Amino acid sequence: MTAIDDQYDLIVHAESAFIDGAFRAATIAVRDGVIAAIEPPGPAGVEARSEVTLAPGERLIPGVVDTHVHVNEPGRTEWEGFASATRAAAAGGVTTIVDMPLNSIPPTIDPAALAVKRASAAPQAVVDVGFWGGAVPGNLGSLRELHDAGVFGFKCFLAPSGVDEFPHLDSAGLLAALRELAEFDGLLIVHAEDPSVLTAHENDGGPSYPRFVESRPPEAELVAIQGVIDGIRETGGRAHILHLSSAAALPLIAEAKAEGLRLTAETCPHYLTLDAEHIPDGATEYKCCPPIRDEGNRDRLWHGLLDGVIDLIVSDHSPATAELKLGFDGDFGRAWGGIAGLQLSLANVWTEAARRGIGLERVLGWMSQAPADFAGIAGKGRIAVGADADLVAFAPDTEFTVVPSALAHKNPVSAFAGARLRGVVSTTWLRGIATTGEPRGRLLARGPVIE
Template sequence: MDGAASPGGWSGVAEWKVTRGDALHPADPRIPRSSKIARVSHDIAPSRVIRSSRVLIDGEFRPAAVVVEGGRIAAIEAVDARLDIADDITLGDEQVLIPGIVDSHVHVNEPGRTEWEGFTTATRAAARGGVTTIVDMPLNSIPPTTTVEALDLKRAAAAPQSVVDVGFWGGAIPSSLGALEPLHDAGVFGFKCFLSPSGVDEFPHLSTEQLHAAMAEIAAFDGLLIVHAEDPATLDASPAPEGTSYGAFVRSRPEASEQSAIGHVIDAVRATGGRAHILHLSSAAALEQIKAAKAEGLRITVETCPHYLSFDEESIPDGATQYKCCPPIRDAHNQELLWEALVDGTIDIVASDHSPSTAALKFAGDGDFDLAWGGISGLELSFRAVWTGAARRGIALPQVLQWMSTGTADLVGLSSKGRIAVGADADLVAFDPDATFTVDATALAHKNPVSAFDGSELRGRVAATWVAGRLVDEDAQPARLLRRG
C-alpha cells in the first residue's frame, strides 16, 4: 500500500480509484469540443480504454480516452467518446495519466551478484515507482556485459523474471576494445566505460588514450559511449577519506576530478565526431565546459541523478554510508545549480543510477566511508523524489517527465516510449501528483532494505502501472527484452 508509511505495494482496482464503464458526462466542462485528439485511420478493435480528465499529450494535460490494442496506443479519443470496449477504465479526479518512466541507468547485478539485486526484485521495484523500462548497466554482474556471450547470459536471466521492459548497455573495457561492434550488432544501446577504477576487478577503467580509441571505434558505427567521468590522477592527488567524516569523503573526490575527466571526453568527441553521454554529473563546476561543448555542436548529453537533486552535503551525518556514491553528493548551492542546469537544458536527463548492494557491504566499517560500498538504491523512488524537488521549486510535472521519460527514451533511441501518442507503446502510469508519503526502506521492493531516502517525505502516489497495456500486479507476466533499433 502506497500510504503514509510505505511508498510501495500493489494496488487493486478499488484502491486506485477507477470506475469501469463510467465516462465523464458529455456536458462536463473539462471535455474538449473536438470529437478526437488523434486516431489511426483504419478500423481498430481495441482491448482497453483508459479515460482521464488529465492525460499528458504533447507536453500538456488534457481530457482524453486512451485506447490500447496489441500493446500499443491505437487511438486517443475525446474523454467521453462512446467506445464498445469491455475493459473501460476511468481514473479518479485526483489522478493523471502519464507515460511510464524510462530509467536508462540501472544496475541489476544478475547473474553473479544476484544477492545485491536481481531482475525479479529490480523490475517489481521499477513498476511500483512508475518505471516501465529500464536499461541495465554492464556491471556489477559476473561476467560483465562486455561480450555477446555475456549479453546472452543477461538476457537469459532477465527474460523469465522481468515485469517491465529491459534493455542492456554493453561495456568498454581495455580487453574489449577493437571488438565492440559485435555487441552493437547484438542490440546493446551503447557502451559504458569508467575513466577511474570502477570498484570491481572484472570491469577495469580506460586510460585517456584508450578513451580516444574507444570513441573512435564506436564513432565508426555511430554508437554511443556513456562515461563515468572522474579523473584518477586528480583522485590520487586528493586527501584520502578519513573514517566516518562525510566531508572528508567529499574532499577525497573533488569537483576537479569531474572537470578534468569531462574535458577528456569533450576532446575525444571533438577528435572523432562521435557521441558521448556523461553519467551521473554531481559537480556544477563542470557546467560551463559542457555548455561550451554543446555550443560548439559536439554530440554530448549529460545526466544527473535524484540523489544529487534531493540531498546535500550539509545534511548528511557522519557515518551515514547509505549516502555514499561516486561522484559524491555535494553542497546545497551546487544542488541548486544542477536544478538550474536541468531547466536551461545544459543537463539533459535524470536517471536513478540504482546501484544496490547487500546491507553488510553498504555498512561495512561501521560508518567508515573508505570501507563501505558506494551506490544509492533509488529505482522505486527516483521519479517521485525528483517530482518532490521540482514541485518545491515551481517546476511542472510535464518538465519532470521530459527529463525522466521522453528524454531518457530518446537518449537510447526508443522513440515508441516516453510519450502518449498514437502508435507508441502503451506504457502508462496512473499517478496522483499531490499525495504524500514517508519512505520506509523495509517496504521497498528492491532486494536489500537499504536506501538513502529512508524517512524522506516524498510527493506522488503510483496508483497503477501498465506495460504494453498490461497491468503490472502480483501476477504480472514477463515483459519484453529490448534491442537497439
C-alpha cells in the same frame, strides 16, 4: 486525433493526461499493446475488454524510462536481481530500464556475456529491459560485435570502477574507444572522474562525510569531462556524461554543445534532492561516486536542467547488501558506493521540483521522453498514437513516507528513509496490461524487440 471506431483491449478515461507536452482531458484507447487512438473525454462508443476511469486527482502519464540501472544479476544477485528490480520499477511508475554492464558477473563486455544477461532477465522481467555494453581495455577493437548484438551503447570508467572484472580506460583507451565507435556511430557513456585527481586527494577514509567529499572533488569531474570533450572533437564520435554531480562542469558541457559536439549529460535524483549539509557523519547509506555535494551545487544542477545543459534524469540505481553498505562502522572509505532509488525516482524528483515551482510537465520530459530519445528506444516515454501503451496512473498530490522495508528493492537500505514524498503510483500498465508483479516484460535491443 484518431477516431475510436472498433473494439479495443483497454480504454482509459483521464481528466488529465500528459500529451504533446501538456496535460489535458483525454480518452486513450489501446489495441495490441499500442496506443491506437486519443480522443476527447467522454464515452468511447465502442466496447473494450477493459475500461478504466482514473480517480479524481490522478493523472495519466507515460511510463518513466530509466537508462541507468544496475541490476547486478547474475553474479551478485544478492545485491539485486531482475525480479526485484523490475517489480520496484513498476511500483514506481518505471516501465523501461536499461541495465548497466557491471556489477554482474560476467560483465557485459562481449556477446556471450550479453546472452547470459538476456537469459537471466527474460523469465523474470516485470517491465521492459534493455542492455548497455561495456568498453574496457580487453575488448577494444571488437566493440562492433557487441553493438551488432543489440546493446544500446558502451559504458566506460575513466577511474577504477570498484570491481576488478570491469577495469577503467586510460586516456589512450578513451580515445581509442571513441574512434572505434565513431566508425559505426556507436555511443560511449562515461563515468567521468579523473584518476590522477582522485589519487592526489585520497585520504584515509573514516566516518567524516566532508572528508569523503574532499576525496572526490569537483576537479575530478572537470578534468575527466574535458578529456571526453577533447576526444569527441578529435574523433567525431558521440558521448554521454553519466551521473553528473558537480555543477562546476556545466559551462564545459554547455560550450561543447554550442560548438556542435555530440555530447549529452544526465544527473540523478540523489544529486537533485539531497545535500552534503544534511548528511551525518557515518551515514554510509549516502555514499556514492561521484558524491552528493553541497546545497548550492544542487541548486545549480537544477538550473542546468532548466537551461537544457543537462538532458535527462535517471536513477543510477546501484544497490548492495546491507552488510556492504552499512557494515564498516560508518567508514566512507570502505563502504560500497551506490544509491538504491529506482522505485522512488519519480516521487523524489517530483517532490523537489514541486517545491521549486517546476511543473510535472518538465519532470516527465526529463524522465520519460528524454531518456527514451537519448537511448533510441522507439515508442517509449510518451502518450502518442503508435507508442507503446506504457501508462501510469499517478496522484501527484498524495504524500507518503519512505519505509525501506516496504520497497520492492531486494535490500532494505535507502538514503531516503523517512522522507516525506509527493506522488503515488496506483496503476502501471505495460503495453496496456496492468502490472501485477508477473514477468511480462520484453527484452529490448537497439533495433527490433527480442522476444
